[in-house]
Amino acid sequence: MHFRDTYSDEYEMYEEMFDPVKNDRQARRSRRSRIHPASKERAEIVAELTDEIETELDGGFRITYQPSKYEATWLLQSLLPFYGQTLITDVLALIKGGKEASVYRCRAHPSTGLDLVAAKVYRPRKFRSLSNDAVYRDGRTVLNENGKEIKATDERVMRAFRQRTGFGLRVAHTSWVMHEYTTIEKLHEQGGAVPQPILSAENAILMSYHGDENVAAPTLHEIDLERDEAERLFDEVMRNIEMLLALGWVHGDLSAYNILYWEGEIVLIDFPQVVNCHGNDHARAILERDVARVCDYFAHQGVNRSPGKIAGRLWKRYAEIPLRDRLADASVDFPPDED
Ligand SMILES: Nc1ncnc2c1ncn2[C@@H]1O[C@H](COP(=O)(O)OP(=O)(O)O)[C@@H](O)[C@H]1O
Ligand SMILES: [Mg+2]
Structure with missing residues (x-):
C-alpha cells in the first residue's frame, strides 16, 4: 500500500x-x-x-x-x-x-x-x-x-x-x-x-479483534488461571512456539505480556522482531529467553516445566543443522571443474 x-x-x-x-x-x-x-x-x-x-x-x-x-x-x-x-x-x-x-x-x-x-x-x-x-x-x-x-x-x-x-x-x-x-x-x-x-x-x-465492545482481551500477565486451564494453555503456547520454529522463526519478545486471553482461548501477538533461527547467531539464546519467560508465568499458575530442556529439545529438532547436512552444503562451494 x-x-x-x-x-x-x-x-x-x-x-x-x-x-x-x-x-x-x-x-x-x-x-x-x-x-x-x-x-x-x-x-x-x-x-x-x-x-x-x-x-x-x-x-x-x-x-x-x-x-x-x-x-x-x-x-x-x-x-x-x-x-x-x-x-x-x-x-x-x-x-x-x-x-x-x-x-x-x-x-x-x-x-x-x-x-x-x-x-x-x-x-x-x-x-x-x-x-x-x-x-x-x-x-x-x-x-x-x-x-x-x-x-x-x-x-x-x-x-x-x-x-x-x-x-x-x-x-x-x-x-x-x-x-x-x-x-x-x-x-x-x-x-x-x-x-x-x-x-x-x-x-x-x-x-x-479479541475482546468485546467495551474491553479488549487482557494479556495473560493480567490474569490468573485455574490449574487445568493453565496446563492446557501452556501446551497451546508451546504448540505455537514449535509451529513458528518449524517455519524457521523465533518470536523474540514472547512472554505473558504478548499473549491475549479471551473466553478460554489465547492468541500470541506482537511479532515485528521475529528472529530467523537459521541465520541469526543469537536465535538460540532468544528462543531460550522466550521459553523461559513463558515458563515463568506458568510456574506462577502451578505448571512447573523446565525451560532449558524444552528450548534445547525444540532447537535440536528444528534449528540445529546436522553436521552431515552442513558438510553437504559446504560441497556446493566447490563447483565442478569445467575443463
Ligand atoms: N488483535 C488484538 N485484539 C485486542 N487487543 C489487542 C490486539 N492486538 C494487540 N492488542 C492490545 O494492544 C497491546 C499492544 O499490542 P502489541 O502488538 O503487543 O504492541 P506493542 O509493541 O506496543 O507491545 C496488547 O498488549 C493488547 O493489549
Ligand atoms: Mg506487546
Missing part, C-alpha cells in the same frame, strides 16, 4: 513532530519551539497539511475516538488505507498505547463479516535509532510493502537501507511492519493461535 509519493517529506515531518508519549501541552510547546524564522516555511506546510487531513476527515472518515491533535494526523494517515478499502468505518477507542505501537478498537465495515477489528499503528520514532533492533534483524531479509523479499542485488535500496537515509529508514520501517504481518499470516494459515490478519498498510496492520 502506498501513500502519494509527494508525501515522503511531510511523512518525515510528522515523524519528527508526533510523539504521543508527550501530552498535548508538551507537544504544543515543542511545536512552538520549532517555529523560528528558519523553519517557518516548514511549520506553514505542516499547518496546511493538518488542515487538509482534517478536511478529509470531514469528508468521510469521521471517528468516535477523540485523539490529540498530533495523534489524529498520524492515526488517520495510517488508517486511511483501511477506510479506503472499506474495511473499517470508525475508530472507537485506543486499546493500548505502548512504546512501539498503539492499538485501536475499530468498527469493521459490514462487508468484512466482522463487527470489531484491531488496528496496530506503529510508532515511527523508534525507527530513528535502529540500533536496538540490530540483534533481531541479523540474518533477516528486508521485506517490501507486499511482504516480498528485497533482493540483496537491489543496490539502490540496500545502500539506502545500510546508510540509513530517509528513504532507507522507510524501507527498514516497512520491513519491520511486514515481518510482523507475514508472520501472523503464516501462522494463521497453519492454524496457529494468532489474530486473523486482514490487511497491512505502510504504517499499520489490521487484524481480528
Whole structure:
C-alpha cells in the first residue's frame, strides 16, 4: 500500500513532530519551539497539511475516538488505507498505547463479516535509532510493502537501507511492519493461535479483534488461571512456539505480556522482531529467553516445566543443522571443474 509519493517529506515531518508519549501541552510547546524564522516555511506546510487531513476527515472518515491533535494526523494517515478499502468505518477507542505501537478498537465495515477489528499503528520514532533492533534483524531479509523479499542485488535500496537515509529508514520501517504481518499470516494459515490478519498498510496492520465492545482481551500477565486451564494453555503456547520454529522463526519478545486471553482461548501477538533461527547467531539464546519467560508465568499458575530442556529439545529438532547436512552444503562451494 502506498501513500502519494509527494508525501515522503511531510511523512518525515510528522515523524519528527508526533510523539504521543508527550501530552498535548508538551507537544504544543515543542511545536512552538520549532517555529523560528528558519523553519517557518516548514511549520506553514505542516499547518496546511493538518488542515487538509482534517478536511478529509470531514469528508468521510469521521471517528468516535477523540485523539490529540498530533495523534489524529498520524492515526488517520495510517488508517486511511483501511477506510479506503472499506474495511473499517470508525475508530472507537485506543486499546493500548505502548512504546512501539498503539492499538485501536475499530468498527469493521459490514462487508468484512466482522463487527470489531484491531488496528496496530506503529510508532515511527523508534525507527530513528535502529540500533536496538540490530540483534533481531541479523540474518533477516528486508521485506517490501507486499511482504516480498528485497533482493540483496537491489543496490539502490540496500545502500539506502545500510546508510540509513530517509528513504532507507522507510524501507527498514516497512520491513519491520511486514515481518510482523507475514508472520501472523503464516501462522494463521497453519492454524496457529494468532489474530486473523486482514490487511497491512505502510504504517499499520489490521487484524481480528479479541475482546468485546467495551474491553479488549487482557494479556495473560493480567490474569490468573485455574490449574487445568493453565496446563492446557501452556501446551497451546508451546504448540505455537514449535509451529513458528518449524517455519524457521523465533518470536523474540514472547512472554505473558504478548499473549491475549479471551473466553478460554489465547492468541500470541506482537511479532515485528521475529528472529530467523537459521541465520541469526543469537536465535538460540532468544528462543531460550522466550521459553523461559513463558515458563515463568506458568510456574506462577502451578505448571512447573523446565525451560532449558524444552528450548534445547525444540532447537535440536528444528534449528540445529546436522553436521552431515552442513558438510553437504559446504560441497556446493566447490563447483565442478569445467575443463
Ligand atoms: N488483535 C488484538 N485484539 C485486542 N487487543 C489487542 C490486539 N492486538 C494487540 N492488542 C492490545 O494492544 C497491546 C499492544 O499490542 P502489541 O502488538 O503487543 O504492541 P506493542 O509493541 O506496543 O507491545 C496488547 O498488549 C493488547 O493489549
Ligand atoms: Mg506487546
